[in-house]
Amino acid sequence: MKxxxxxxxxxxxxxxxxxxxADFPAFNFVYTDISVLDITDxxxxxxxxAEKEIHGCIxxxxxxxxxxxxxxxxxxxxxxxxxxxxxxxxxxQYNAQLIHISTDYVFDGKSNRxxxxxxxxxxxxxxxxxxxxxxxxALGSNPEAIVIRTSWLxxxxxxxxxxxxxxLMQEKESLNVVFDQVGTPTYAVDLAQTILTILGKVWxxxxxxxxxxxxxxxxxISWYDFAVAIKELxxxxxxxxxxxxxxxxxxxxxxxxxVFNKQKIKDTFGVQIxxxxxxxxxxxxxx
Numbered sequence: 064m065k066x067x068x069x070x071x072x073x074x075x076x077x078x079x080x081x082x083x084x085a086d087f088p089a090f091n092f093v094y095t096d097i098s099v100l101d102i103t104d105x106x107x108x109x110x111x112x113a114e115k116e117i118h119g120c121i122x123x124x125x126x127x128x129x130x131x132x133x134x135x136x137x138x139x140x141x142x143x144x145x146x147x148x149x150x151x152x153x154x155x156q157y158n159a160q161l162i163h164i165s166t167d168y169v170f171d172g173k174s175n176r177x178x179x180x181x182x183x184x185x186x187x188x189x190x191x192x193x194x195x196x197x198x199x200x201a202l203g204s205n206p207e208a209i210v211i212r213t214s215w216l217x218x219x220x221x222x223x224x225x226x227x228x229x230x231l232m233q234e235k236e237s238l239n240v241v242f243d244q245v246g247t248p249t250y251a252v253d254l255a256q257t258i259l260t261i262l263g264k265v266w267x268x269x270x271x272x273x274x275x276x277x278x279x280x281x282x283x284i285s286w287y288d289f290a291v292a293i294k295e296l297x298x299x300x301x302x303x304x305x306x307x308x309x310x311x312x313x314x315x316x317x318x319x320x321x322v323f324n325k326q327k328i329k330d331t332f333g334v335q336i337x338x339x340x341x342x343x344x345x346x347x348x349x350x
Contacts, residue, residue: 172318
C-alpha cells in the first residue's frame with residue numbers, strides 16, 4: 064500500500080480527495096494541514112517523510128486569497144513558492160511522486176484560443192506570480208513532478224462561487240455578475256478523482272510523466288452564465304444581471320480568458336472529463 068501525503072487537507076480539493084478516497088483502496092492517505100505539518104519548514108517535511116514513509120504527495124495547500132495577496136506578497140510567495148520547493152525537494156530525496164496544483168492565473172487572459180501547456184505565461188497578479196514561481200521551483204527541483212493547472216474550482220466544501228451564489232440568490236432580489244470573463248468551472252471532486260487516477264497510473268505503468276498538465280471540466284462559459292445555471296438548477300427567483308469587469312473592481316486583476324486545452328492530460332492518462340453543467344448538477348444535489 065502506498066502512503067499518500069495530502070497537504071491542505073481541509074481545503075476544497077483536500078476535502079474532495081477525502082470524499083473519493085474509498086475508491087482508491089491501494090492508497091493510505093495521510094491528511095495534513097498547518098497544525099500537523101508546516102510545509103514552509105523544510106526540516107519538518109524531511110522528518111515527516113522519513114517517519115511516515117511517504118510514497119506520494121498531492122500538494123493542495125496554497126495561498127488562494129487572490130485579492131489579499133496583493134497586499135501580502137511575502138506570505139503568498141512563502142506558501143505558493145517556497146513550500147512547493149520544499150515538497151519537491153523532499154519528494155526527490157525520498158523517491159516520492161509529487162502532484163502539485165496550480166492555476167489559470169499564470170496566464171494574463173489575453174488569448175483568444177484555449178491555452179496549451181506550451182503557451183507563454185504572463186501572470187498579472189501577485190497570486191499568479193507566486194503560483195508560477197511554485198511551478199518552476201517544483202519542476203526545477205524535481206523534473207518528475209506533475210503540475211496540474213486548474214480553474215474556477217468549486218465544490219460542496221469551503222467558500223466558493225457556487226455556494227456563495229446559492230446563498231445570495233436566497234437572500235437578494237437581484238445580483239450583478241460579470242459576463243466579460245470567460246473560462247471553465249472545475250468541480251473539485253472530478254479533479255480529485257483525476258489526480259488519484261493519475262497517481263495510480265504513475266506506478267502501474269511507469270514512464271516519464273513529469274511536466275505541466277491542464278485540467279478543468281469541459282465547455283466554456285462566463286461567470287454570468289455560471290450564475291444563471293446555478294439559478295436555474297436551484298429554481299431561484301433572483302434576477303441575475305450581466306455587468307462588465309470595470310463595474311466590479313477588485314485589487315487583483317482576473318484573467319479575462321481562462322480556457323484550457325486539455326488534450327495532453329486526456330492523451331497521457333486516458334482521462335475522461337465531464338461537461339461543466341453535469342458536474343454542477345451533481346454538486347448542487349450534494350449541497
